[in-house]
Amino acid sequence: MTPTNKRKLVIATDNFLPRWDGIARFLAEIIPRLNDYDITIISPDYGPSPFDETITRIRVPLQRTSIGDYTSARWRPGLIKPAIREADIVFTQTIGPIGLLASIYARRYKKKHAAFIHSIEWELVPKAIAFPLLKKFAYPLTKWLARFVYNRAGLLIVPSSNIGDHLTWQRITTKKTVAHLGVDTKRFTKGDRARAREQLKLPKDALIVGYHGRLGNEKNLITLARAYLRLKARSKRLLIVGDGLASLRKQLGAVRGALIVGAQDDVVPWLQAMDIYVLPSFTETTSLAVLEAMSCELPVVSSPVGFIQQYIKHGENGFFYETKNSYELARRLQELADNPELRRRIGSKARATVQRNFDWDVSAQRIMEALNSL
Structure with a gap:
């Protein structure tokens, strides 16, 4: 033709x-x-x-x-x-x-x-x-x-x-x-975390909790920030990849240990540098962001919204928490922070889910x- x-x-x-x-x-x-x-x-x-x-x-x-x-x-x-x-x-x-x-x-x-x-x-x-x-x-x-x-x-x-x-x-x-x-599963892969952190000039030994997407009120990022502040770790960072409301960026930027790096044409190395991924949104349908994180073998903690409730099986390939409850989110983050093997197992099953269905x-x-x- x-x-x-x-x-x-x-x-x-x-x-x-x-x-x-x-x-x-x-x-x-x-x-x-x-x-x-x-x-x-x-x-x-x-x-x-x-x-x-x-x-x-x-x-x-x-x-x-x-x-x-x-x-x-x-x-x-x-x-x-x-x-x-x-x-x-x-x-x-x-x-x-x-x-x-x-x-x-x-x-x-x-x-x-x-x-x-x-x-x-x-x-x-x-x-x-x-x-x-x-x-x-x-x-x-x-x-x-x-x-x-x-x-x-x-x-x-x-x-x-x-x-x-x-x-x-x-x-x-x-x-x-x-x-x-x-998801392009050949591109969104686990990669080498140490190399990604070196490339992006991120601390090599810190526990990095991350999010990528827009900075909007409906993304509920303040709940994520509050949970992160309760997280106990020897060294930690909150990595936010994305742009949006200037007022929200200012609020998040004031959080000790937060890194707000703006929108990136290639988010893959930023995902590869993370240890845990969080989606705290009030509303979503499928959420490409979550699928991309799962494809990179990240353990995901998400609010129970949209189609995410169908493809994440709580405790198997990810976790849910009550949307506005920063205390519950902090407990989920602490559980993952304290157990590298749990992070690895959940992340591996998360990628398998994406490869099989998306x-x-x-x-x-x-x-x-x-x-x-x-």
Whole structure:
């Protein structure tokens, strides 16, 4: 099939590189594998991306103000409408300004439209907002908007069956199909911890508790910081890899022993340098971050959220703790800190779980099959 014969796939997203988050990482893995299509990306203009020379990209200017750690695209129907009109398939990732406009025009022009569900928006948005008055209205408005958009799509691609069930319970009745997220297990490996620490100039003998991802209110990182402070170890560090709210970065940076290193294009050596990984989030769906940590044979301690509850088996390939309970999290961390063999055993089983169930090539194939079924 020559490039001119490929069907035109427009991917509309309110999150994209170079701003790293779960959606951006998902697209970075999936786009090179969707080689049956002529792809156009409509995304916020956060700056240049690695795909700018290989695919068509429509950059939408950013708002002047931010909500939490997120700056959204402006409302620019004139940029989005022509691309949707020329599309064969519209593949939305979000319900922000870009995803919403793409959904509206897909319906207007009777285009085949699939949406990937990366998060439960009405759970995520209120927790990301710091102002109580905005929080009060964010939940019902976001839920109404999600129902409006998703009930008008032709297909919802969900990362797990329980996420699909949750949407159905919330009166989102569009047909759903499951495509698990994946991990590049050849890249995300255990590696050599001593070498990684030497390369990154991290203390070689410290116990390093880590997290990678956005610094947002919904990530509940203050609970992690409180638990870390209770951890008893001869030498310890709290390693935070990621960017986000300046106020949160300042709070975390004030914690004794905390290292806030910002967003990294390659998180692998940072994961390889850690001893224990923690995901303290209030809300997640699959969490690529957790899967990447597990693939690097890290013992993970997570809040019991989203699909994580299905693939982590407490005490076998990871641990859970009560989301807001920093005392319980501290106990879990202490148990792992005091028992290197437990860390090794849990980490080994964690990687085996990822190798067995999460593969990007399989994920991409399922997504293409779903898009082709429209």
